[in-house]
Amino acid sequence: MLFSDPTLNSIVSIVLIVVGVAVVVLVLKFLGKGLMKLVIGLVLNTVLGFIVLLALNYFFGITFQYSMAEIVAVILFGLPAVGTFILLKLVGGVALVALL
Numbered sequence: 001m002l003f004s005d006p007t008l009n010s011i012v013s014i015v016l017i018v019v020g021v022a023v024v025v026l027v028l029k030f031l032g033k034g035l036m037k038l039v040i041g042l043v044l045n046t047v048l049g050f051i052v053l054l055a056l057n058y059f060f061g062i063t064f065q066y067s068m069a070e071i072v073a074v075i076l077f078g079l080p081a082v083g084t085f086i087l088l089k090l091v092g093g094v095a096l097v098a099l100l
Helices: 006-031 033-060 068-077 079-091 094-099
Strands: none
Touching: 006 033, 033 068, 033 079, 068 079
């Protein structure tokens, strides 16, 4: 803990997050629109990957282990990673998914 008061800790945390996001946005703005489009595309792909992963679990009952390797794969590759996990589940690659 940085401070003994939990309220002050949460305020400092929120301020640091807002400053960090502002710095990232400014850096991306100065680097150009091409990089900004790439970053937005990657972020959307990642968010859609997590949404599809959770929707599969909630609506269709296809459960995944949500191990660190699966989460990192969805963060890096997004929807293609989820598609790969679905194919492994359908083909019977449970042992391979268990290793992830």
